[in-house]
Amino acid sequence: MTKIDxxxxxxxxxxxxxxxxxxxxxVAGLAPMRSPGGEYAGFDQVGIPDRPPQTEREREIYAIxxxxxxxxxxxxxxxxxxxxxxxxxxxxxxVVDIDPVLGYLHRGIEKLCENATYTTVLTYVDPxxxxxxxxxxxxxxxxxEKLYGVRPPKRAEYIRALVVELNxxxxxxxxxxxxxxxxxxLTPILYAFINRDEIVDLLSAISGQRMLFNFFRxxxxxxxxxxxxxxxxGTWRSNVMKNIEMNERMITDNEIFRARTIDMGTLSGQDAxxxxxxxxxxxxxxxxxxxxxxxxxxxxxxxxFDVITQPGGDSYARYLQRIAEIxxxxxxxxxxxxxxxHGPVQAQVPGIIRPKPGRAYAAIESPRGLYSVYxxxxxxxxxxxxxxxxxxxxxxxxMPKLMPGRLVADTMAIMASLDPVMGGVDK
Amino acid sequence: xxxxxxxxxxxxxxxRRRALTAPVAAGALVRLLAERLEVDLRHLWTDEDTVExxxxxxxxxxxxxxxxxxxxxxxxxxADAGAVDYGxxxxxxxxxxxxxxxxPSWLRIRARVDRADPRVPTITDxxxxxxxHEREMxxxxxxxxxxxxxxxxxxxxxxYRSFPHRKDFVLPDDAAxxxxxxxLPLERPETWDLTRFNQAPDVTFxxxxxxxxxxAEAVEDGETLGDKSRPR
Amino acid sequence: xxxxxxxxxGRFLLATTLLLLxxxxxxxxxxxxxxxxxxxxxxxFGPNRIGPRGIFQSTIHGFKVLAKExxxxxxxxxxxxTLAPWMVYMAAAMSxxxxxxxxxxxxxxxxxxxxxxxxxLGLSVVGLLVAGWASYNKYSLLGGLRSAxxxxxxxxxxxxxxxxxxVLAGTLSFSELIAWQLEHGWLLVWQPxxxxxxxxxxxxxxxxxxxxxxxxxxxxxxxxxxxxxGMRFGFFFFAEYVALFIMSGILVSLFFGGWLAPWPFPxxxxxxxxxxxxxxxxxxxxxxxxxxxxxxxxTLPRVRVDQLMGMAWKVLLPLALVNLFITAIAVVVFxx
Numbered sequence: 001m002t003k004i005d006x007x008x009x010x011x012x013x014x015x016x017x018x019x020x021x022x023x024x025x026x027v028a029g030l031a032p033m034r035s036p037g038g039e040y041a042g043f044d045q046v047g048i049p050d051r052p053p054q055t056e057r058e059r060e061i062y063a064i065x066x067x068x069x070x071x072x073x074x075x076x077x078x079x080x081x082x083x084x085x086x087x088x089x090x091x092x093x094x095v096v097d098i099d100p101v102l103g104y105l106h107r108g109i110e111k112l113c114e115n116a117t118y119t120t121v122l123t124y125v126d127p128x129x130x131x132x133x134x135x136x137x138x139x140x141x142x143x144x145e146k147l148y149g150v151r152p153p154k155r156a157e158y159i160r161a162l163v164v165e166l167n168x169x170x171x172x173x174x175x176x177x178x179x180x181x182x183x184x185x186l187t188p189i190l191y192a193f194i195n196r197d198e199i200v201d202l203l204s205a206i207s208g209q210r211m212l213f214n215f216f217r218x219x220x221x222x223x224x225x226x227x228x229x230x231x232x233x234g235t236w237r238s239n240v241m242k243n244i245e246m247n248e249r250m251i252t253d254n255e256i257f258r259a260r261t262i263d264m265g266t267l268s269g270q271d272a273x274x275x276x277x278x279x280x281x282x283x284x285x286x287x288x289x290x291x292x293x294x295x296x297x298x299x300x301x302x303x304x305f306d307v308i309t310q311p312g313g314d315s316y317a318r319y320l321q322r323i324a325e326i327x328x329x330x331x332x333x334x335x336x337x338x339x340x341x342h343g344p345v346q347a348q349v350p351g352i353i354r355p356k357p358g359r360a361y362a363a364i365e366s367p368r369g370l371y372s373v374y375x376x377x378x379x380x381x382x383x384x385x386x387x388x389x390x391x392x393x394x395x396x397x398x399m400p401k402l403m404p405g406r407l408v409a410d411t412m413a414i415m416a417s418l419d420p421v422m423g424g425v426d427k
Numbered sequence: 428x429x430x431x432x433x434x435x436x437x438x439x440x441x442x443r444r445r446a447l448t449a450p451v452a453a454g455a456l457v458r459l460l461a462e463r464l465e466v467d468l469r470h471l472w473t474d475e476d477t478v479e480x481x482x483x484x485x486x487x488x489x490x491x492x493x494x495x496x497x498x499x500x501x502x503x504x505x506a507d508a509g510a511v512d513y514g515x516x517x518x519x520x521x522x523x524x525x526x527x528x529x530x531p532s533w534l535r536i537r538a539r540v541d542r543a544d545p546r547v548p549t550i551t552d553x554x555x556x557x558x559x560h561e562r563e564m565x566x567x568x569x570x571x572x573x574x575x576x577x578x579x580x581x582x583x584x585x586x587y588r589s590f591p592h593r594k595d596f597v598l599p600d601d602a603a604x605x606x607x608x609x610x611l612p613l614e615r616p617e618t619w620d621l622t623r624f625n626q627a628p629d630v631t632f633x634x635x636x637x638x639x640x641x642x643a644e645a646v647e648d649g650e651t652l653g654d655k656s657r658p659r
Numbered sequence: 660x661x662x663x664x665x666x667x668x669g670r671f672l673l674a675t676t677l678l679l680l681x682x683x684x685x686x687x688x689x690x691x692x693x694x695x696x697x698x699x700x701x702x703x704f705g706p707n708r709i710g711p712r713g714i715f716q717s718t719i720h721g722f723k724v725l726a727k728e729x730x731x732x733x734x735x736x737x738x739x740x741t742l743a744p745w746m747v748y749m750a751a752a753m754s755x756x757x758x759x760x761x762x763x764x765x766x767x768x769x770x771x772x773x774x775x776x777x778x779x780l781g782l783s784v785v786g787l788l789v790a791g792w793a794s795y796n797k798y799s800l801l802g803g804l805r806s807a808x809x810x811x812x813x814x815x816x817x818x819x820x821x822x823x824x825x826v827l828a829g830t831l832s833f834s835e836l837i838a839w840q841l842e843h844g845w846l847l848v849w850q851p852x853x854x855x856x857x858x859x860x861x862x863x864x865x866x867x868x869x870x871x872x873x874x875x876x877x878x879x880x881x882x883x884x885x886x887x888x889g890m891r892f893g894f895f896f897f898a899e900y901v902a903l904f905i906m907s908g909i910l911v912s913l914f915f916g917g918w919l920a921p922w923p924f925p926x927x928x929x930x931x932x933x934x935x936x937x938x939x940x941x942x943x944x945x946x947x948x949x950x951x952x953x954x955x956x957x958t959l960p961r962v963r964v965d966q967l968m969g970m971a972w973k974v975l976l977p978l979a980l981v982n983l984f985i986t987a988i989a990v991v992v993f994x995x
Contacts, residue, residue, distance in 0.1 A: 054585070054611045057577035093964070103582035110567075111591055146474075184868060184961030190701040256869055256960050273504060276556020289504070294526065295476070295533065361477055361524055361533055363506060372507050374522060387509040387522075393563075394556050401555075409872065409963050426582065 061099045067091050073411065075104050081178065081415065082422020086399075090408060098403045098411070100396055105426035113386040117352045118144050118218055121386060126212035129390060129424030131174060134160075134167040134203075135366035136424075137216035139373040140386070142297060144218045146360035147377045148353050155343040156220035157299045162336045163203060163215060164298075164364075165329040170196040171367035172280070172322040172329075173244070175419040179319060180251050182416040183260055191247045198236050205229040218353055220346030233337070240330060248323050261315035265402040265414035268313055275401065276394040279369025281418055284321040285313035291365040298364075303335050315417035322419075352381045368392045368419060390427060392420035453478050456530045459499060464490060471537070479535040487521065487538040488548040494525060494534070495553055502527040502534055505550070508560035510568040512542075514594045519545050519570055540570060549575040567592035579611065586613045674766035678755045683721070685904050686897040691717035693953045700957040724893035732795045732886050739793035744887065744894035746786030751901040754779045758908045759833040759917050761937035762927060772833040773825060776909065777818050780864070783902065784810045790895070791883035803883035805964065806866065806873040812971040813863040813870075819979035820856035823986035824849070824913055837917035841926055845916040852982040854914045856975050861906040863967065865899065868956040872964050907948035908941070915944055 048070070053059040064070065073086040083104035089097040109128060113121045121144075125136045138160060145152065152160070170192075177192030200210045205228040207215040215222050251257050267277065269287040282289055288307040292300040308324045310317035355377045363372035369391025378384040395418050402414055453473050460468055460480065467486045472479040482490050494502040502525035511520045519540040524533050540547055549572040550557045561572045562581040569590035572578055580587060589596055691714060698705025706713035731740055757772040759765050769775050784807050791803015824846050825831060828839040840846055847854050863870040873882050884895050911917060918937030919926045928936045962970070 051613065054613055055575075055577045055579055058579065103580075103584070106582040108591060111596075180960055184871070185959060186697060187701050187957050190703060194702060250958070251960075254960065256962050259966055260960065260963055271555075274555045276505060276554060276560075278504075294528075295531070359472075359479070359535075361507075361535060363524075363533070370506060372524070374507060374509055374524070376511060385511045387507075387511075389507040389509065393559055397556050397559055407963060407965065 057099075061087065061089060061097050064089070068096055081420050082425070084420075084422055084425070086411065088403075088408065088411065093407050093409075095403045095406055095408055095411060098400050100399060102393075102396075102422075102426055105422050107427065109427050110386055110388065114382055114384070117381045118148075118355075118383060119351060119353075121383060122216055122218070123212075123214050125388065126214060127423055128388065128427060129366065129368065129371070129392065129421045130211065131421050132167050132171045132367045133211065133213050134163045134215065135364060135371055137213070138164055138298075139362050139364045139366075139371050139388070140375065141216040141218060142362035142364070143360045143373040143375040144353070144355070144383075146362060147355035147358055147375060148218060148349070149355070150219050150347050150349060152220040152347055153344045154299075154341045155224075156345045156347075158336055158340040159206075159221050159225065159345060160216065161299055161303070162333060162340075163206070163213075163221075165332045165336070166199050166203060168329045168367050169240070169326050169333075170199040172326045173247070175322055175367075175416070176248065176251065176319065178419070179261075179315075179413070179416040180257070182412040183257065185251065185254075185257070188247060188251055191243075191250075195240070195243060195247070198239075202229065202232045202236055205232055217346055217349070219349035220344070222346070224345045237330075237333070237337075241327075244323070244326055244330075252320070252323070258316060260410070260413055261319060261417065262312075264315045264406070264410055265417060266312070266314045267398060267402060271401065272313075272398070275397050277369065277398055277418075278391055278394070279365065279367065280321045280325060281318055281369065281395055281398070283308060284310045284317040286311055291363055291370050295363060297362065299336075302339070303332055305332055315414055318417045318419075354379060354381055363389075366391060368421065368424065369395060371424075388427065390424040392422075392424040393427075396420050396425060453530075453532045456532060456534070463497060463500065464493060468536075474532075476531075477533045477535055478530075479537065481537045481539060484521070484538045484540040484547045487523075487536070488550055488553070490536065491523065491525075491550055492553055494536075499529065500527060501529050505554045505557060505560075506533065508550070508557055508564070510540075510564040510570055510592070512568060512592060512594045516542070518542050519568060521547055521564065521570060523550075545570040546573055547571070548573050551575055566590070569593065580614075585611075588614045671767065675756070678766055679752055682752060682755070682897065682901045686900040687717040687721060689900040689904060689949055689953075690720065692949065693956070696950065696953050697957040700954070721893070724896070725890055727889035727892075729889040729891065730886070735795040735886065736793045739789055740886075741891070743786050743790035743793055744891045744898070746789060747783045747898045748786075748894045748901075750779055750782035750786060751898045751905060753782070754905055755901075757833060758905060759837055759912050760908075760941050761918050761934045762834075764934050764938060765834060768832065768834050770830075770832045770835075773821065773831045773836075777814070780902075781811075781814060783898070784814075787883050790887070794883070794886040796886055799883050799885045802873060802885070806883055809866070809870065809873060809964075809967060809971075810864055812968055813860045813975075816856050816971060816975035816979045817860035817864060819976070819983060820853045820860065821913055822979075823853045823982050826983070826986050826990055833912055833917070837912060837919060840916045841919055845914065845919075847914040850914065850982070850986070852978060853986075854910075856979050856982070857910060857914070860971075860975060861910060862952065862955070863971070865902045865906055865952075867903060867952055869959040869962045870967055871956075872961050872967065903949060903952055904945065907945045907952065910948055911941065911944040917941060 048062045048064065053062055062070075068089055068091045070087060070089050073088060075083045075085045077084075085101040085104070087099040087101060088095055107127075109124055113124050116124055122137050122140055125140055126133050128136045141152075141160075173192045173195045174189075177189035180188035203213060203215075204210045206223055206225060207213040208223075209215075267275075267281070267285050269282070269285045272282045272285045273287060277285075278289065278291075286309050288309050290307045291297070292305075293307050305328055308321065308328060310321045310324075312320075357377055357379045359374070359376050361372065361374045363370055365371075370389070371391055372389045374385070374387040374389075375383050376385040398418060399415060403411060406414070453475075456478055457470060457473060460478075461470070467482050467490045468480040469482070470479075471481050491505075494500050504526040505523065506526050507522070507524040509522050511522060513520065519542050521538040521540055523536040523538070525536065526533060538547060545568070547570060549561060551561065551572075552574070558575070558577060559581065561575050562577065562579060564570050565572065565575075565578050566580040566582050567590060579585060583591070694716065695705040695713065704713075706716035709715045709719050731737055754776050756766045757769055757776050765772075787810070788803050788807045791800045791806075794800070824836070827846070827849055828836045830836055830839065836846075843849070862868075866873055884892060887895060916926075918941040920936070920940045927933060
């Protein structure tokens with residue numbers, strides 16, 4: 001290959017921009033925009049923006065001391081749970097500070113729903129937390145029923161609880177897989193996806209979809225159970241306990257896994273409540289708050305289950321909590337199948353409902369925590385304000401509290417144990 | 428269908444007060460709140476599962492502190508903090524939902540915020556987890572939380588100037604036409620220092636036959652630099 | 660001319676050529692094994708399109724690596740950038756010279772074969788450091804340093820663990836060690852602790868899971884190999900799998916009898932048939948250990964860097980020293 005003399009070659013247009021920018025900055029007395037590291041161009045290194053910091057927190061995170069540097073765990077990343085950017089300030093291998101930058105998956109669902117009828121809203125909320133779709137639909141359905149003043153029939157409530165608990169089983173199973181994957185174990189994620197596949201085939205028999213189910217309606221559910229669904233449910237139920245135990249056995253007693261999760265990211269109960277962390281993360285820190293027991297909705301008053309907690313508060317406890325909840329959900333599914341009454345599955349509700357003006361708040365227990373919907377109706381066919389509170393969004397605030405002092409390799413492990421899903425975070 | 432409807436209507440007109448119609452358990456909470464926080468809270472509504480109060484924005488922080496710290500009230504968990512826009516000329520509302528072990532109902536606190544100057548004291552000192560809620564409310568509605576250490580945009584890019592959830596925000600096509608009322612310096616172009624770009628560069632690019640130099644269009648004062656590609 | 664010398668040189672050249680030719684198919688086979696075995700353990704198929712049941716996938720990977728564009732970073736030091744993969748590959752190839760494939764089929768039957776082997780293996784550390792430095796990339800540099808630290812730390816327990824075996828057998832030559840095992844039984848019963856330490860350290864030396872934090876560090880960057888593409892990266896890639904094969908081969912030679920067949924088969928046969936017989940057993944045992952390494956990769960998560968280094972210095976090294984003391988005392992006391 002001929003050697004091109006850097007003096008005579010034609011510069012790339014991008015380089016022309018850079019030359020221009022650097023020249024202008026030199027004229028203005030600013031440092032060049034290229035990496036302040038000088039010769040060594042780290043492609044992930046973040047330059048400190050030359051504008052003044054907008055807030056105190058920005059000032060804090062952009063204050064680089066000797067030996068520290070800012071790196072991105074950027075939006076394109078194999079291990080963040082969706083598109084999220086983590087601005088990490090490290091000193092060598094130790095994380096000093098961390099700042100999540102969100103919004104890469106923001107779709108404006110809340111605003112979109114103001115222009116959609118109430119039934120359409122239930123389809124818009126599906127892809128929020130796309131691993132727990134039934135929960136995403138459950139809360140708005142309850143809120144709209146409160147606004148409209150209709151109670152779904154008993155059978156519909158039982159079917160709702162059934163699919164919701166099935167959803168919880170596979171969502172928690174996937175968390176186990178992601179946690180192992182972020183630590184380098186290649187196999188548990190595939191087992192978790194096999195579990196999910198079985199359940200998703202089950203749910204496709206009842207709702208027609210495999211992922212974004214569009215199953216709930218204001219006043220009930222869309223379809224009744226059918227023979228296909230019941231037969232698959234029976235097959236699934238006879239295998240699931242064995243499968244779950246086989247999958248968890250591979251990780252739970254694994255020395256390497258334990259060494260990487262025990263005493264990592266310990267969150268105390270008080271901190272968790274203050275941070276707004278709910279769901280299995282909160283219960284793993286010892287606080288027995290479960291929306292299904294604290295403020296019962298649907299038919300959870302009629303079902304027998306305890307609120308499980310773990311004493312640790314570390315990543316291992318969060319992992320054990322989810323396994324315990326999988327088993328609890330399977331127990332709940334048994335009770336639901338046992339007690340399911342006959343009857344209609346949807347109240348007679350028109351396609352476009354116009355509830356009287358008012359407000360309603362509905363909170364449910366999603367696999368990530370307390371998922372709630374606050375809906376305001378103005379009497380028209382579209383909701384006036386549709387606000388969702390997503391649990392992963394709030395749980396992400398635990399990251400800057402848990403990470404400092406840990407190694408970079410633990411960032412992904414701790415985040416996987418908090419189990420955020422970016423669809424919910426970014427709405 | 429009557430057997431499927433609830434025995435009492437669940438809805439009422441926006442902003443109108445209603446008398447107590449709810450079960451006894453909620454009544455205990457209402458009486459307690461009337462006793463402790465009569466000055467600040469105005470009782471609006473009681474439902475089978477929610478008790479609703481209204482408060483002025485300036486008093487919101489103290490009221491929430493009392494609700495959290497008082498032993499009989501003990502609303503330890505902030506379940507949700509969201510914002511509502513009632514239209515141009517009306518007010519904003521910041522709506523807090525709280526939970527307590529001692530009371531079976533959700534407590535909804537609606538804080539009236541002036542739309543022209545939307546300022547609310549922050550509650551991040553009470554609940555750290557309110558930080559993201561407040562950032563989202565700022566990002567989407569433009570409500571400024573005084574005392575918040577990190578009031579940046581969270582979903583939109585840091586130099587985005589409009590507030591999408593407001594009722595006068597037109598759809599994204601015309602985001603440039605929406606009322607731009609950014610608060611942080613990065614969102615206000617009038618604060619940007621552009622003088623350093625006023626010099627003509629030494630590097631002259633060779634004239635391109637393909638590029639036509641479009642004449643600069645005059646922009647009148649007060650007009651946003653919107654998209655001129657179609658008549659509005 | 661001395662005919663023996665000429666014959667010796669000719670034999671050496673032939674052996675070296677055969678070895679170098681052996682490395683590439685070995686790497687291909689191990690890569691194919693890895694893809695298919697991990698896939699089966701993950702309850703999926705793995706490559707099944709190229710060739711019957713996908714057996715040519717690895718070969719096509721090799722051709723693909725040849726066909727990729729060869730990029731060198733603009734400000735990188737071109738000569739050292741090119742040198743680094745050679746160094747790593749040469750470390751692997753040179754260490755193959757002393758592996759006892761079969762009776763009479765060792766390329767260079769040195770009487771200090773063990774010392775030579777571990778000395779040459781250390782060359783790969785230099786190669787990684789050079790790769791990290793020559794890439795003109797801060798993260799490659801850090802990755803190279805980390806990898807070098809890991810490999811250097813684990814070399815110490817690695818070498819100490821076999822000193823016990825050497826003391827027992829009284830020789831540093833591989834073929835004599837295997838001859839000792841023929842008489843006294845396989846060294847795994849004499850040196851179980853040494854075997855354990857050696858196995859763990861060998862996995863860390865080759866950067867295999869669970870010790871592959873350096874190269875699978877996809878949390879940040881891809882380690883010292885970030886800027887390499889095409890055949891340069893191919894060299895690194897192959898060198899890693901060949902090193903795995905070599906380590907397994909040495910493990911088998913030291914502790915599992917090398918080319919000796921287990922009971923109830925006759926341990927060693929004579930003549931050319933004996934060479935084939937020994938080679939068969941050697942390769943079988945080596946590939947069993949390669950399979951175990953691949954199995955470990957499918958099963959275990961990664962150990963964190965500080966836990967890894969802590970284990971080397973605080974656990975394996977003292978254990979290796981204890982093993983050495985016990986062996987030495989036993990040799991003196993029992994006059995072995």
